[in-house]
Amino acid sequence: MLASDAIATAVANAWIQAKDTSGGANANYIPALATVDPTLFGISVVTTGGDTFTAGDATVEFAIESISKVVSMALAMDAIGAEEFHGKVGTDPTGLPFNSVMALALHGNKPMSALVNAGAMSATSLIPAESAEHRWVTILEGQSTFAGRQLTLSDMINDSEQATNAHNKGIAWLLQAAGYLHADPMGVCDVYTRQCSTLITTTDLAVIGATLANGGINPTTQHQAVTADNVPHILAEMTMEGLYESSGDWAYSVGLPGKSGVGGGLVAVVPGVLAIAAYSPPLDERGNSVRAQQAITQITRTLNLSLYRNGPRTVIPEPASVLTTIGD
Known part of the structure; x- marks a missing residue:
């Protein structure tokens, strides 16, 4: 065959x-x-x-x-190098739900993987940008390059997620306090929410x-x-x-x-x-x-x-x- x-x-x-x-x-x-x-x-x-x-x-x-996390990880890794990315974000499974605060608390508020919410926000913050809007445009361009066509944001999904993302905002502040977020926490959380809404x-x-x-x-x-x-x-x-x-x-x-x-x-x-x-x-x-x-x-x-x-x-x-x- x-x-x-x-x-x-x-x-x-x-x-x-x-x-x-x-x-x-x-x-x-x-x-x-x-x-x-x-x-x-x-x-x-x-x-x-x-x-x-x-x-x-x-x-x-x-x-x-959350499939967007693969793209933001790729963009951050290309920007700062795999070795530095490994040190800042981590590469180990948490064994806990993707939005777990306990997974952070158990490791000094260091994210363990770029494929859970904490690590994804940390990865997003590592993508070089002059502003949150610049970071969002960079991520959308990256997603579109991976997909092979111009992708778009769903305003309906984004609005729904922005209205219910208080938990992720809390995670962002924990990352900021521990030194594992590398841009304004609320700006990062906003961009992260948008990248999930394409x-x-x-x-x-x-x-x-x-x-x-x-x-x-x-x-x-x-x-x-x-x-x-x-x-x-x-x-x-x-x-x-x-x-x-x-x-x-x-x-x-x-x-x-x-x-x-x-x-x-x-x-x-x-x-x-x-x-x-x-x-x-x-x-x-x-x-x-x-x-x-x-x-x-x-x-x-x-x-x-x-x-x-x-x-x-x-x-x-x-x-x-x-x-x-x-x-x-």
């Missing part, structure tokens, strides 16, 4: 198997997310050659949420993942989104904390670096090969999309993509232009 046929079949079967899965609930602590249609479900695979395979609602826009599609998310799989070069535009030398560090962070308290279970059962967002998106990266993205709003108790986890797990196993398995992979990247769409 040709590689493109294998991917298309795996994507179609995963969508069929997972589309009627029940369980989970939309994030309700952000009012704008609570009202999103819970039946939405899309899958997209993008290879390092730029081939795209989709199923279901892959063109529906949704809030990027809109992406499932295919945009797969392109973001494929950019990491492709050594930092967007496979659809050929633009360099992040320095190649920093990609392994980013993927390591995604392995350790990309699905919050479920990260270890994900590595154990799926074997790929991943990142989720409470908007319902989830992406997994196969270095040098492709990325798999899925979107569905209902989340499990740890904030990860129920259907997206099921679909990506099935595709990974079908194509033998786990980094920890022996034997040949079914998929070999091909420099072709393929677009396969399944579902309605």
Whole structure:
């Protein structure tokens, strides 16, 4: 079977198997997310050659949420270097929820990972900028370079998040007091909230993942989104904390670096090969999309993509232009 046929079949079967899965609930602590249609479900695979395979609602826009942390981490790492970033933000899983204050208190208010809220705000503050607005524009440009198209802010989601982000404001002040925030705390929290409120599609998310799989070069535009030398560090962070308290279970059962967002998106990266993205709003108790986890797990196993398995992979990247769409 040709590689493109294998991917298309795996994507179609995963969508069929997972589309009627029940369980989970939309994030309700952000009012704008609570009202999103819970039946939405899309899958997209993008290879390092730029081939795209989709199923279901892959063109529906949704809030990027915590997946934005990958981009702000990449921008900060490129700006100050991986070694300095490692010292300022940390690279270890917390074992606690993504907005945990206890995780800070246990380590002298030092953030342990750029993929939880505290570390993400610290990373955002490390991106060089003359003002909060300049920092926001830099991040939006970075997100757009990763996605391969100009992304936009959802005013509705941003307003909803800004009205409910008191907890994150408290975290920002704790970081400032301990010397781990490197710009005005409320300005950083505002920008962080905005970076989580941009809109992406499932295919945009797969392109973001494929950019990491492709050594930092967007496979659809050929633009360099992040320095190649920093990609392994980013993927390591995604392995350790990309699905919050479920990260270890994900590595154990799926074997790929991943990142989720409470908007319902989830992406997994196969270095040098492709990325798999899925979107569905209902989340499990740890904030990860129920259907997206099921679909990506099935595709990974079908194509033998786990980094920890022996034997040949079914998929070999091909420099072709393929677009396969399944579902309605």
